[in-house]
Every structure is written in structure tokens, then in C-alpha cells.
Amino acid sequence: MTASLSDGRSTRDRLRAVLGQACAEVGLDATGAELIRFVNNAVFRLARHPVVVRIVLTPGLRHRADNVVNAAQLLSDYGVPAVELLPDVRQPLHIGEHSATFWQEVPDTGDEPTAVELADLLRQMHEIPVEDASLPEWNPIDDLRRRIRDAEGWDPDDVEFLLRRCDDVETRLAEVRYELPPGVVHGDAHLGNLITTPGGTVLCDFDTTCVGPREWDLVPIAVGQLRFHHTVNKHEILAEAYGFDVTRWDGFPVLREVRELKLTAAVLPIARSNPNIRSELRRRLRSVRVGDTFTRWVPYR
Incomplete structure (x- = not known):
């Protein structure tokens, strides 16, 4: 069955x-x-x-x-x-x-990975020749639409709102001009997708790995600094270690919105199966609906 x-x-x-x-x-x-x-x-x-x-x-x-x-x-x-x-x-x-x-399975030391380690791993990844990569082209809106359409028993009005927002952001995303050359990008580059082992820190979770703008891999930490309760400025550390501050680039506001839509809609397919996420999902939906860029979020559990 x-x-x-x-x-x-x-x-x-x-x-x-x-x-x-x-x-x-x-x-x-x-x-x-x-x-x-x-x-x-x-x-x-x-x-x-x-x-x-x-x-x-x-x-x-x-x-x-x-x-x-x-x-x-x-x-x-x-x-x-x-x-x-x-x-x-x-x-x-x-x-x-x-x-x-x-x-x-890799042995996890339990030590928290650092933004400097993430920057180093991203540089290595971004240097892979794109012509050698049998990977899809970056298309974050297609991924978002798939998640939203798979919404599990959620308010249809929220679903329709998110799909309309995807259409709007997709139009603006097409007008963004990138400063860095395209590369092999992780697609979800945050510290939760690193594991510290006795032999060093390694990357994991390649669901959205693709060929696309390198700027996209610098957005998750920047958005995380803005939306979550980080006591250490991990974005500032990553920007210095990588050599590019994505928040000072004029395309950042659009990519921030894409990232925040993803952080909101990611759990819609399991919204009924995992009751622990529902209150946080509602908080994020309220923020997106009213254009609130200041309310702090907490990680889905």
C-alpha cells in the first residue's frame, strides 16, 4: 500500500x-x-x-x-x-x-559550526565549474509553488495569497542584476546544514543544490540575522569571511522576500501532520501578509 x-x-x-x-x-x-x-x-x-x-x-x-x-x-x-x-x-x-x-552517518562532535566555516565551504562549492554540474538551474519560485500546492489541509485563502505573492516576486526577481558570477550553489546555506565532525565541518542537505547566483547562498544567514534571535552577528562574520556583503547589494530586498516566503511555506505540506509547527506558521503568514519585516520568528520544530 x-x-x-x-x-x-x-x-x-x-x-x-x-x-x-x-x-x-x-x-x-x-x-x-x-x-x-x-x-x-x-x-x-x-x-x-x-x-x-x-x-x-x-x-x-x-x-x-x-x-x-x-x-x-x-x-x-x-x-x-x-x-x-x-x-x-x-x-x-x-x-x-x-x-x-x-x-x-558522520560522527557529530556537537560543536556548533561557525559562519567562517560556512564561508570556506561555500567558496569551495562555488568554484566548481558549472559546466561539470548535472544540476538544475536555480528556480526558487517553482519550488515554492510546489510546496504551496501540496498544502496539507491549510486555509485555502492563505494558499491563494501565497501563490499570488509568488507571481509578484517572480516578476521582480526577473529584473534583478547580480554582481557575482553564477556557480554551483547549495541553495539552503545556513549553519543547520553543517555538521562538525572530528575531521572538520561538512555540508549536508542538497535538496535545492543547483546552478544559480552565488548571492543566494549568502541570503539565508542574512535573513536569519534579521528574523531570528541571534545574539552573535553571524551575517557580519560570513560577509567578512566570504568577501561580499549581500545586504549592501541592491538585489537583496527581493531575494530576502523569496527566502522569507520559503521559510514560511516550507512546512505547508506537513501542516496537519506536524502540529508543533502550526502556531509559528501562522505567525510567519501574518508577517508576510502585512509586510512586517521586523517581527522575530522562531525555528520550526
């Missing part, structure tokens, strides 16, 4: 069924697996193998599984420190409407 996300209360049990089937097909044991993240993907840490399994949550984003495989292989080819796919396993693996990828 295909595991569906239509029944919110049973979603996690259904995802465990998908996990069990996926693991069985590649010879792994899913017994005792721990769900460690449930926002954009369901991420499980296996108890009986040093393996992490990521399951795409919504049918509209299944294409991302192919993208993360291509991105991981590209980063490995160019020696960019990053999490690695489990070898000798056909990936991605499609189970009904879901897609799974399998990753070698």
Missing part, C-alpha cells in the same frame, strides 16, 4: 512503514530507527547501522531525491567536504509516492 500523508495522525507510522520497506530492499534493518527530523523530509537514524535515511515527504518534491544524489556525487568528485551517500546502493529508491536516499 502506498504510504499517504492524507491522514495526519498516522503519518509517522506510515513513514516508518516506508522506511522499513526501503531498508529491506537494500538489505538494512530499520528496527529501532530514530526520527531525528520531520520538516522538509523525514530523516531517520538507523539503530543497527551507521546510516541515515532521508524520505521525501510530498509527491510534488520527489524530484529532489534525484537532485541530492547528483549533488552529493558532484561534491565528492571535487573534494568538497560533505556527507556521503551509502555506497553500492541504487539511489534514490522509490517507494510508492515517496523517495528515499541512504547516507553514511
Whole structure:
């Protein structure tokens, strides 16, 4: 039976069924697996193998599984420190409407990654020749529309508002002129997508890795500084270490709006399945609706 996300209360049990089937097909044991993240993907840490399994949550984003495989292989080819796919396993693996990828678990020291480390990793990534990258072109509005249209039992008026906002931002985005050359960009470059290991810090989460404007990889930390309760100015540190302050560039306001739309709409496909996110989603929607750029947000849990 295909595991569906239509029944919110049973979603996690259904995802465990998908996990069990996926693991069985590649010879792994899913017994005792721990769900460690449930926002954009369901991420499980296996108890009986040093393996992490990521399951795409919504049918509209299944294409991302192919993208993360291509991105991981590209980063490995160019020696960019990053999490690695489990070898000798056909990936991605499609189970009904879901897609799974399998990753070698890396030892996490628990130390918080720094903006300087992120800048270094981004420079390495951005230097990969774009002609060698079998990756999609940057199209953040298409990604947003997919998420919004997969909204799970949410207010239709909010959904229609967000789709109209996408149309408006897409028009303005087409007029932006970039200062940096295009490159291979991570697509969601914040400190939560770094892992500190005994051998150094590595990148993870390549769902939106693509070829696009390098400026986009500097936007998440800048927006995070503006929207979240950061006591340290991580944006200032990143800008100095990378050598470019994206907030001083005239295209930043448009890219900020794209980022904030993404930070708001990202969880719409699981809004019913994960009740912990609903109050924060409502807060963010209110901010976007009235053009409030000052209210502080808190991370989705």
C-alpha cells in the first residue's frame, strides 16, 4: 500500500512503514530507527547501522531525491567536504509516492559550526565549474509553488495569497542584476546544514543544490540575522569571511522576500501532520501578509 500523508495522525507510522520497506530492499534493518527530523523530509537514524535515511515527504518534491544524489556525487568528485551517500546502493529508491536516499552517518562532535566555516565551504562549492554540474538551474519560485500546492489541509485563502505573492516576486526577481558570477550553489546555506565532525565541518542537505547566483547562498544567514534571535552577528562574520556583503547589494530586498516566503511555506505540506509547527506558521503568514519585516520568528520544530 502506498504510504499517504492524507491522514495526519498516522503519518509517522506510515513513514516508518516506508522506511522499513526501503531498508529491506537494500538489505538494512530499520528496527529501532530514530526520527531525528520531520520538516522538509523525514530523516531517520538507523539503530543497527551507521546510516541515515532521508524520505521525501510530498509527491510534488520527489524530484529532489534525484537532485541530492547528483549533488552529493558532484561534491565528492571535487573534494568538497560533505556527507556521503551509502555506497553500492541504487539511489534514490522509490517507494510508492515517496523517495528515499541512504547516507553514511558522520560522527557529530556537537560543536556548533561557525559562519567562517560556512564561508570556506561555500567558496569551495562555488568554484566548481558549472559546466561539470548535472544540476538544475536555480528556480526558487517553482519550488515554492510546489510546496504551496501540496498544502496539507491549510486555509485555502492563505494558499491563494501565497501563490499570488509568488507571481509578484517572480516578476521582480526577473529584473534583478547580480554582481557575482553564477556557480554551483547549495541553495539552503545556513549553519543547520553543517555538521562538525572530528575531521572538520561538512555540508549536508542538497535538496535545492543547483546552478544559480552565488548571492543566494549568502541570503539565508542574512535573513536569519534579521528574523531570528541571534545574539552573535553571524551575517557580519560570513560577509567578512566570504568577501561580499549581500545586504549592501541592491538585489537583496527581493531575494530576502523569496527566502522569507520559503521559510514560511516550507512546512505547508506537513501542516496537519506536524502540529508543533502550526502556531509559528501562522505567525510567519501574518508577517508576510502585512509586510512586517521586523517581527522575530522562531525555528520550526
